[in-house]
Amino acid sequence: MRQIVLDTETTGLDPDDGHRLVEIAGVEIANRQLTGNHLHLYVNPGRDSDPEALAVHGLTTEFLAQYPPVEQVIDEIIAFVKGAEVIIHNAPFDTKFLDAEFTRFGYAPFSSFCGKITDSLVYARELHPGKRNNLDALCDRYGISNEHRVLHGALLDSELLADVWLAMTRGQESLLMSFDRHDDNQKDQSGLARFDASRLPILYATEQDQAAHRAYLDKLAESNKAPALWDSLEGKA
Structure with a gap:
């Protein structure tokens, strides 16, 4: 428009x-x-x-x-x-x-x-x-x-x-452009880039990341005298 x-x-x-x-x-x-x-x-x-x-x-x-x-x-x-x-x-x-x-x-x-x-x-x-x-x-x-x-x-x-x-509004443009670096990107009839979420990379937490997360939850539970909400939702409490 x-x-x-x-x-x-x-x-x-x-x-x-x-x-x-x-x-x-x-x-x-x-x-x-x-x-x-x-x-x-x-x-x-x-x-x-x-x-x-x-x-x-x-x-x-x-x-x-x-x-x-x-x-x-x-x-x-x-x-x-x-x-x-x-x-x-x-x-x-x-x-x-x-x-x-x-x-x-x-x-x-x-x-x-x-x-x-x-x-x-x-x-x-x-x-x-x-x-x-x-x-x-x-x-x-x-x-x-x-x-x-x-x-x-x-x-x-x-x-x-x-x-x-x-x-x-530049941040919106930069976000879309960061997903849109290849020549095979398609555009709709308005001329705007069509966002394809299937092309987003999947990043998994490393063992070091998971250990740091576990230590943070344990510290949070100790401070609050109650299990962290994350553990409760995961059924680990």
Whole structure:
């Protein structure tokens, strides 16, 4: 499935309070490679940004006045994301705005045009529980330079997130590739490698390994004043 890493900027925090999109951008990934294909649109929201939002993205009302309203670019957005897995950091925020803009002008919700929506923030929290997982923290964790990121911008943020996403998910790729070193590997119709578990090597414990395991269980039983669960399951207690 095509992947689109997407980001938006808005006039405020909630479309239910009348806030609107001011910028949307996305970059395309195919076969875990950035293709260079991207979408970047400024839109005229027809209103001022809240001071807090303006401090984040720096897109003034005067600057945005030269761009079309969002209803004139919705078809362009649909064409770019249609059928793709769309990856968004804190997806509920962006999709709520996009759905609101789409339905306001008689379209089906934005999410209905996507193959699926993946929240990279949820993925990062599962991978790094208890740690900061905003975009700046993830860039630092994965060694991705964001020194040029003074203000938030949808295109820059989507490019950084794409690099972060590829880094966060690289372990999955490496695991599959480690099982897939021969020319006789088959691929399915999607072009992805088909995993053949029958080709995994079987490694047996040596006598030294077994002796060390036995000593560990005996020590555990002595410490707990009861047989180790392993021995109980094996019927050796």
